[in-house]
Amino acid sequence: MPHKLTEVTIHNITKPRGLTPTEELQGDVCVVGAGIAGVSAALTAAGLGRRVILVDALPMLGGQCANSLIGLFCGVYGNGPEYRQLTHGIFDRMFPALERTGDLSYNYRHTITVNYDEHAVGRWMEKEIVQAGVIPVTGASILDVDSEGGHLRSVTFSTRYGLLRVSADAFIDASGDAALTWEAGLECRVPERTIWGSQQVRVEGLDPEAAPSAQDLAQSVFDHADEYGLIRKDGLAFFFPGRDTAVLNMTHIESPLEAVSASEAQLRGKDQADRVIQFLKDHHPAAFGNATVRFYGLPGRRQTRWIAAEHQLTAHEVRSGVRFRDSIARTSWPIELHDQPEGYVWEQFDGDHVHYVPLGSITPRGAVNLLAAGRCVDGDAAALSSVRVMGPCAAMGEAAAHALDMADGSPVTEIDHAELRDRIRANIGPDGPDVASAGSADGTQTAEAVHATH
Numbered sequence: 049m050p051h052k053l054t055e056v057t058i059h060n061i062t063k064p065r066g067l068t069p070t071e072e073l074q075g076d077v078c079v080v081g082a083g084i085a086g087v088s089a090a091l092t093a094a095g096l097g098r099r100v101i102l103v104d105a106l107p108m109l110g111g112q113c114a115n116s117l118i119g120l121f122c123g124v125y126g127n128g129p130e131y132r133q134l135t136h137g138i139f140d141r142m143f144p145a146l147e148r149t150g151d152l153s154y155n156y157r158h159t160i161t162v163n164y165d166e167h168a169v170g171r172w173m174e175k176e177i178v179q180a181g182v183i184p185v186t187g188a189s190i191l192d193v194d195s196e197g198g199h200l201r202s203v204t205f206s207t208r209y210g211l212l213r214v215s216a217d218a219f220i221d222a223s224g225d226a227a228l229t230w231e232a233g234l235e236c237r238v239p240e241r242t243i244w245g246s247q248q249v250r251v252e253g254l255d256p257e258a259a260p261s262a263q264d265l266a267q268s269v270f271d272h273a274d275e276y277g278l279i280r281k282d283g284l285a286f287f288f289p290g291r292d293t294a295v296l297n298m299t300h301i302e303s304p305l306e307a308v309s310a311s312e313a314q315l316r317g318k319d320q321a322d323r324v325i326q327f328l329k330d331h332h333p334a335a336f337g338n339a340t341v342r343f344y345g346l347p348g349r350r351q352t353r354w355i356a357a358e359h360q361l362t363a364h365e366v367r368s369g370v371r372f373r374d375s376i377a378r379t380s381w382p383i384e385l386h387d388q389p390e391g392y393v394w395e396q397f398d399g400d401h402v403h404y405v406p407l408g409s410i411t412p413r414g415a416v417n418l419l420a421a422g423r424c425v426d427g428d429a430a431a432l433s434s435v436r437v438m439g440p441c442a443a444m445g446e447a448a449a450h451a452l453d454m455a456d457g458s459p460v461t462e463i464d465h466a467e468l469r470d471r472i473r474a475n476i477g478p479d480g481p482d483v484a485s486a487g488s489a490d491g492t493q494t495a496e497a498v499h500a501t502h
Contacts (some may be wrong), residue, residue: 066168066192066211070210073183073328075101076109077212077452078203078330079445080190081222083111084438085386085422087173088138088440089220089445094180094451101214102177103185103205103404106346109177111224113438116172117248117345119286123381123439125160132401134378135439136474137356142172153289157381163288166250166345177372179184188212199416212342218452218460220416223447225305225423226353234412235356239429241353244280244300251339252293258334259287259294268331269298273390276327279320281390285328288404298324303349307367314347350386351436358461359408366431367397374465375476376451378436379403385433393430404476405435406433407451407468410444419452421445431481443475 064070077093079086082104090102112118124139126132133139135298143162146152152167185209188205195201202215214285221228226236246290260268266282282300301317304310321344328336359372366383380402383395399404410425412418418425421444423436435441454463455458469476 052276055469067204067211067215069204073185073212075099075214075216077101077214077218077220077449078103079220079222080104080203080228081111081184081224081422082106082109082173082184083222083224083422083441084110084113084138084221085441085445086220087177087445088442088450089222089421090182090464091138091176092449093453094182096449097298098449098453100180100182100326101185101216101413103188103203103214103224105187105189108170109186110170110173112348114165114345115172115346116348117166117250117295117343118204118348118438119163119166119248119250120286121162121164121438122159123379123435123437124162125439126380126402127159127397128156129366129399129471130154131160134380134475137442138442141176142169145172150290153296153423159369160212163286166167167173167291185212185214185424193228195231195232196411197416198397200418201291203228203231217457219419220445220448220452221355221412221418221420221424224349224352224423226355226420228422229412229415229418229420230353234351234414236417237356237426238305238353239351239387241387243429243433244389245303245350246297246319246348246386247299247301247314247321248345249296249321249325250342250345251336252342253288253324253338253340254287254292254294255335255338256287256294258290258332259285260332260335265332272327272331276323277390278323278327282392283324290314292320293403295350296321296324296328301347301351305352310347317346317347326366333399336488336502347378347454351432353431354424355410355420355426357409357420359406359426359450360434361405361409361425361427362431363428366403366434369401369403371404372408374407374468375404376407376410376447376468376472377405377440378476379435379437379440381434381437381439382428383434384437385430385494387429394431402477403434405440405444407447407465409449411460417452417455417457419448419460421448443472446475447472
């Protein structure tokens with residue numbers, strides 16, 4: 049039986065004048081950015097009993113991890129032959145859950161990288177956020193920051209529904225582009241030349257058994273790139289085991305911080321992806337002859353703008369495996385710098401190598417209750433290229449949540465580093481005999497290179 053039509057009362061409304069927020073939220077911790085670093089930070093803070101508000105400019109959670117079609121977790125494990133797991137926390141729950149549904153697999157090469165289905169990861173994150181009681185806010189861009197002397201009080205966001213003001217005792221900048229730090233008026237860094245991002249695309253209808261080796265594919269791209277107008281002259285195809293799909297990481301696109309330029313770059317990136325697919329169809333028809341686009345990812349951004357921190361991680365510290373008194377994350381991922389359009393630097397480390405990120409490198413210079421996590425932490429371009437992958441980014445988010453919990457309103461630079469190390473032990477390993485004396489009293493400078501004990 050059809051329902052009887054009922055009358056709907058309609059009201060006429062007019063937007064109030066001025067920039068008065070239409071919504072107000074109060075929390076203990078506000079995390080800006082819902083990628084792997086931000087979600088890790090939010091879940092950790094919620095687990096510590098804090099009221100957490102997680103805000104992202106995208107209309108969904110997951111950041112680049114779920115929405116740029118990266119398709120590969122890097123930097124979670126050490127190098128072979130031991131393949132130690134270097135980051136725990138969020139991955140200890142996520143990986144088994146995705147294994148059970150067939151949405152994750154492991155690749156054993158110089159290290160372990162982890163293939164994953166982006167939609168499954170995004171959904172897992174959403175469910176975890178809801179279960180943890182984190183308050184999610186999506187589609188929200190920073191409009192204004194109320195701060196004084198490095199102490200942030202509130203952030204006003206612009207949304208399609210009106211203005212939202214979030215007040216909190218502590219803040220975490222996991223935006224990727226240091227957006228919160230920048231809008232708070234604190235110093236940031238930008239590279240002197242473009243560090244290229246990538247427009248990734250998932251294609252289907254493939255024959256993985258006929259796929260060329262990674263070396264043959266890279267050589268083939270190099271040989272024919274000019275013919276197809278390809279900027280990047282190498283690249284990889286990540287096949288998902290048991291499926292006829294692959295993520296193509298074979299483009300270089302700019303990552304500007306201006307609205308119009310960023311929009312134009314996104315369109316150029318899709319054009320580059322289309323050219324890649326045509327090249328693959330023409331030169332590798334056995335594997336890619338029937339390839340069709342399943343979907344394009346959001347533009348992947350590697351290094352754009354980052355914080356100027358209490359300590360800038362250097363390539364020398366990465367290569368030397370310096371262990372800091374205030375270490376909060378570790379990885380053995382190579383230096384992977386995409387600052388040349390044709391290709392990239394790939395400086396791989398040996399099986400015993402591990403390098404670290406200190407708390408000083410996630411602490412914006414002059415900040416009181418603000419920490420960063422993820423690819424916008426401080427390092428020189430080469431160092432940052434090796435710690436901006438998802439393993440250490442998740443560890444940074446976890447550490448930021450613990451550090452702010454310990455500070456409890458006091459300056460984060462005054463926390464006890466020994467207690468922080470105890471809290472995040474799984475992500476940094478046991479203390480070496482000299483680790484407590486490494487660095488200056490505040491843990492932000494290295495007085496002596498202290499190598500990790502493994």
